[in-house]
Amino acid sequence: MRVITYIAAGMFALTASSALAQTGPGATPPRTAPSAAAPAAAPKAPAVNPLTDEDVSALNGTDVYGSDGKKIGSISTALMKPDTKTIDRLVVSSGGVLGVGAHRVAMPIDQFKWDGEKDGFVISKSADDLKSMAEWKDPAHASTSGVGSSTPPAR
Numbered sequence: 001m002r003v004i005t006y007i008a009a010g011m012f013a014l015t016a017s018s019a020l021a022q023t024g025p026g027a028t029p030p031r032t033a034p035s036a037a038a039p040a041a042a043p044k045a046p047a048v049n050p051l052t053d054e055d056v057s058a059l060n061g062t063d064v065y066g067s068d069g070k071k072i073g074s075i076s077t078a079l080m081k082p083d084t085k086t087i088d089r090l091v092v093s094s095g096g097v098l099g100v101g102a103h104r105v106a107m108p109i110d111q112f113k114w115d116g117e118k119d120g121f122v123i124s125k126s127a128d129d130l131k132s133m134a135e136w137k138d139p140a141h142a143s144t145s146g147v148g149s150s151t152p153p154a155r
Contacts, residue, residue, distance in 0.1 A: 046116025051109070056087065063120030064092050065111075071120070072127040076104060077138070091125075094130045106136040 050058040059078045066072040073094030080087045089106045096102030112121040 005150075021034075047119040048116040050088070050118070051114065059090065063118065064094075064120055065115065065120055065122045066125060066126045067122075068131075069126050071128075072125075072130060073102075076102070076119070077106075079106060090121075091136050092130060094127055095114075103131055104132050104136045105133045 038151040050056075050062055056078050059075050062075045063071050064073045064075060073092045075090050076093040077091035078087050079089040079091065088109055090109055091104050091106045092113060093104045107123065111123055111125075113123070115122045
């Protein structure tokens with residue numbers, strides 16, 4: 001029984017000493033929030049156009065806004081001319097949930113205008129215009145007949 005008493009007393013001492021170390025004499029008081037008279041944060045600088053960056057992976061996920069100023073999708077792929085190795089089209093994904101069921105449209109790069117305030121591209125089309133355009137299919141993921149089919153092979 002005495003051992004339990006000593007253990008309990010030791011635990012109490014350890015707990016109390018750590019609490020005193022945090023709030024002991026000489027501790028600085030917590031800082032208060034700045035007063036209302038403090039200057040406001042500097043305005044946010046416009047975002048840099050990702051097309052001017054060497055790393056084109058920054059394009060993926062960039063927002064795309066329609067002619068009405070509303071977000072209509074995002075960039076999912078940058079396409080380039082193989083002979084010149086320059087980006088000539090951007091694929092816009094619109095609709096869907098988390099990329100599933102999205103309608104993807106490839107558009108010439110000259111139709112995209114960068115808006116640094118919106119941190120995205122602006123195009124002169126609406127969401128309905130994109131839906132009416134032909135869908136872009138990724139050739140790397142194009143399905144071939146019979147591959148991945150749930151139909152059993154003929155015997």
